[in-house]
Amino acid sequence: MPEVEIIRRGLAERLLGKRILQTEVLLPRLVKWPDAEAFRAMAAGRTVEAVARKGKYLLLGLDSGDQIVVHLRMTGRLWYVAQSAPRDPYARVVFHLEGGDFLVYADLRTLGTLYGLKSAELWRIAGLAAMGPEPLSPQFTAAYLKEKLAGHRGKIKAFLLDQKKIGGIGNIYADEALHLAGVHPARPGGALSAAEIEGLHAAVNRVIADGIADGGTTFRDYRDGLGKEGAHQEHLFVYARRGLPCKRCGAAIEKTVVAGRGTHFCPVCQRWEGKGCM
DNA sequence: CAATAGCCCTGGTGGC
DNA sequence: TGCCACCAGGGCTATT
Numbered sequence: 001m002p003e004v005e006i007i008r009r010g011l012a013e014r015l016l017g018k019r020i021l022q023t024e025v026l027l028p029r030l031v032k033w034p035d036a037e038a039f040r041a042m043a044a045g046r047t048v049e050a051v052a053r054k055g056k057y058l059l060l061g062l063d064s065g066d067q068i069v070v071h072l073r074m075t076g077r078l079w080y081v082a083q084s085a086p087r088d089p090y091a092r093v094v095f096h097l098e099g100g101d102f103l104v105y106a107d108l109r110t111l112g113t114l115y116g117l118k119s120a121e122l123w124r125i126a127g128l129a130a131m132g133p134e135p136l137s138p139q140f141t142a143a144y145l146k147e148k149l150a151g152h153r154g155k156i157k158a159f160l161l162d163q164k165k166i167g168g169i170g171n172i173y174a175d176e177a178l179h180l181a182g183v184h185p186a187r188p189g190g191a192l193s194a195a196e197i198e199g200l201h202a203a204v205n206r207v208i209a210d211g212i213a214d215g216g217t218t219f220r221d222y223r224d225g226l227g228k229e230g231a232h233q234e235h236l237f238v239y240a241r242r243g244l245p246c247k248r249c250g251a252a253i254e255k256t257v258v259a260g261r262g263t264h265f266c267p268v269c270q271r272w273e274g275k276g277c278m
Numbered sequence: 279c280a281a282t283a284g285c286c287c288t289g290g291t292g293g294c
Numbered sequence: 295t296g297c298c299a300c301c302a303g304g305g306c307t308a309t310t
Contacts, residue, residue: 003303056304073304075288090288109287111304127305154281162307170303219288219303239303258281262301 001135001168002211003222003230004056007078010225011103012051014080015060019047019098027092032106033115033124042066042116043095055131055167061119069115069125070105075221076112078105108221131167140166142201149197152189155178158259159189160204167206172217172239174209175264181239182276185265187259196274210235238264249277 020043028036029235043062050061058078060068070078078177081088083100095103105114115125123129133139148165149156159165160174169177178185180203183196192200216222216230218238223229237247241264242255252266269276 052300071304074302107287108289109302111287152280156283161304172303217303223305248292260284261304 001056001170001173002208002214002232003216003224004053004058004072004168005212006216006230007072007225008051008053008058010228011058011060011078011080014101014226015048015051015097015103017047017049018101019045020062020103021045021096021098023096024094025092026094027110030092030105030110030112030114031116031119033250039114039116043068054128055134055163056170057125057128065119066073067115067117067122068120069117069122071113071127072107073109073111073113075108076105076221077107077221078103079223079225079227080104081227099173105183110174127163130164130194132163132165134167135169135204140201140205142198145197146194149189149192154189155186155259156183156189156192156200157185157261157263161259161261166204168208171261172236173204173207175209175239176237177203179266179270180207182269182271183264183275184270184272184274186256187272193274238266240264246277 023040023043025031025040026037029037034278046062046064048060049063052059054106056071058070078269081102081104087103088106090106090108091104092107097103116134152159157174160169181200183200211217211232214232215228215234218229219233238253241253246253246266246269249268251266253264255264256269
């Protein structure tokens with residue numbers, strides 16, 4: 001989510017008020033609604049009036065009242081490209097803008113998705129319609145977390161990644177939040193104490209805010225809306241640090257699989273019983 | 279209903 | 295050095 005928010009901000013700088021002349025859909029299967037041809041027609045001649053984000057979805061509001069919705073998934077990149085720049089080798093959808101510049105959707109693994117919808121039809125995107133409250137929003141409170149975690153038998157990391165529970169937390173930030181809160185990723189959510197839930201609530205907000213402040217986390221593919229890398233990878237405590245010393249206690253960071261995702265944690269700070277290196 | 283495995287893709291890398 | 299299984303920041307779908 002920090003990455004998507006940074007992209008949103010960068011695109012807003014360049015894109016607002018710009019008109020889309022025409023659109024090349026180089027890989028039609030990425031357009032999930034309507035079909036590629038209707039998607040092209042919907043964008044043609046429209047001016048971008050808003051650049052919004054909900055969870056990990058980007059929403060470009062057009063002057064027609066339609067929305068272009070983009071989910072970048074793993075390797076998607078939505079960026080503003082000058083007329084003179086070389087074409088991105090992984091360009092999948094290219095919007096030709098008034099003045100000659102481009103808005104390019106590029107995606108190596110082609111797992112991303114694009115939609116063109118009326119604002120009133122956003123419910124068609126299930127993940128968007130069912131999304132839970134976002135970190136840093138007024139609806140995301142410690143009380144909300146307590147309510148949702150009560151009786152929850154699944155692992156706390158799976159809970160954090162479930163976009164219906166909380167909207168916008170990805171694998172990196174889930175690992176970082178659990179480390180900051182001193183909670184073992186595989187513990188059942190319902191087993192967390194009130195104090196731990198309060199700590200986790202604060203930790204989630206903190207890691208997301210820090211990620212945004214650092215311009216996102218770049219390992220390989222991520223770039224912001226103008227092509228720049230983020231810096232948060234330099235400030236991670238556990239993610240991608242297997243075997244390296246914990247920045248808080250010095251113990252070697254471990255990597256396992258939890259909820260089907262690579263999971264990094266400090267075996268000392270994040271003891272199963274709680275109360276690690278706080 | 280809730281949790282988990284499989285799947286969608288391509289390419290870099292770690293291990294042998 | 296060369297090869298190749300494995301893994302990757304996500305989420306939908308089917309299954310249990």
